[in-house]
Amino acid sequence: MSGDRPTMPPVRLRTDAELARDALAAPLLARAVRLARWVEPGKPVGSGGVLPGDDLRAAVELLDLTADENGPEYTAQAWQLAVDTGLVEIQESGEEGEDGGEAEEAEDNNAEAVNVSATAVSGEELRLITQGSPQDILDIWLDGFETVLADAAAPDLADIVDQISEGGELDLDAIDWNPEEEAEFLDGILGNLYMLTALDEDATVGSVPLPALVASVIVPEDMDEPTDDILEEISEAMMRLDDQFRLLAPTGLIDYQPVDEALIEEVDGEGRIQNSDAAHADDEEEDVSRYGMVRLTPLGIYGMRSRMVEAGIDAPAVGDLADKGADVLLDALPGHPEPAAHAEAEQWLARRTPAEAARELLAAARGDDEAAPLRRLTCQQTLSLVGAEAEPALREVLDDRHLGGLARVWLAEHGVAGVPEPSEQMVFWLTVDTLAAQLATEDDSEELRELVRGLVDQSGSFFDSAWRVDHPATADVLEAMGRLHPDKKTAKEARKAAFKARSRA
Secondary structure: OOOOOOEOOOEOOOOHHHHHHHHHHOHHHHHHHHHHHHOOOOEEEEHHHOOOHHHHHHHHHHOOOOOOOOHHHHHHHHHHHHHHOOOEEEEEOOOOOOOOOOOOEEOOOOOOOEEEEEEEEEOHHHHHHHHOOHHHHHHHHHHHHHHHHHHHOOOOHHHHHHOEOOOOOEOOOOOOOOHHHHHHHHHHHHHHHHHHHHHOHHHHOOOEEHHHHHHHHHOOOOOOOOOHHHHHHHHHHHHHHHHHHHHHHHHOOEEEEOOOHHHEEEEOOEEEEOOHHHHHOOOOOOOHHHHOEEEEOHHHHHHHHHHHHHOOOEOOEOOOOOOOOHHHHHHHHHHOOHHHHHHHHHHHHHOOOHHHHHHHHHHHHOOOOOOHHHHHHHHHHHHOOOOHHHHHHHHOOOOOOOOHHHHHHHHHHOOOOOOOOOOHHHHHHHHHHHHHHHHHHHOOOHHHHHHHHHHHHHOOOHHHHHOOOOOOOHHHHHHHHHHHOOOHHHHHHHHHHHHHHHHHO
């Protein structure tokens, strides 16, 4: 991995076939496909592909949206997606009002007449929907998602119309909209949602409260309690995101429960969320879900990861390491969330026989460098997933200074008979090695404090022997034990032992 690129936690992806089915089931793409089939023989439209009023009403009926007050809007969005993704192609007739003698005007009750000057036909992408590969379908979905994402970051059309200057030019300052900032904010929100999903397996089935998601982007890390100004900024951002997430939800990117309309009030002509800080209260005091809940779907995880990879962000997926060497695996797994690490290890092991996997892992675990203890602990955790067929490989390293201890642990856990007892030196070396590995990942966690207390309590003369251990991390481990043990006398003994270890070195 490149050290100068941003790195995200790994995510689990569904198969391309499963994701393609999800894409085809997403409301927006499903409607766009139906519209593309509807125009397959060719249908007269306005310049640029605008549907005449009668045809728009027919399209609304085709999509079974006549009973929905937003039916025309949803239909127009699906039509635009079909055109943007190539499911529908617009063939301009070359001269306005000319269409083989069939040009006509179609007029909606509240719309201006549309000059029919082009023909809409099904595009090549429609064939890929039924005859292409799952990746072809996902490519079409990604193209559509990008167009909707761009629309979501754009200002409301009504605001644009209101702010057109007398000279007919758009004044971006007047509508308080910065295209780059808005796109960056929405990317940041979706990026944080992706991060939360990758780090927490529960986030793949549960939803994140909208206020918490917005606060993760807006509230400074060193701010304990948000100020009134920050809370107002969160409220304004939630209103923008509510509109944006409503637009993105039909793509299948997210599952979204919108903000309760009863919580929205108008202040100076703009919508604001009442008491948005109440969303930080306990569930018993306030129903947080009323402020909006959002979840990145499996298809959304795929889409966001694709965008990140395209942008040069290191966004790994579980399974990326399956064909890599054991050294790469052992270096990477400690940085994975536990469920992802387990799944990654299983996929890596599935490519190898138990004996081959064990030998490769053990060879990569050797070393006296600073990262070696963590490699060995990761090796031991990965070997716990290997079956009894690996026994010969573990027996081969019983006399190895680096690996003999962990090999005995594995053999004992698998109930193997005839394993020689470890020497006291090997026991202490493995203890120091294990503590060094855990210090590298856990800092001063309560679990580590309990482990230190347990080790010292089991052996009253632990420090008398520990300082003699020929391990590069002995002094650091003993010093950490002095810091972690709650008993002052024991802590002092640990520090003395650390001093002896350094003097010996």
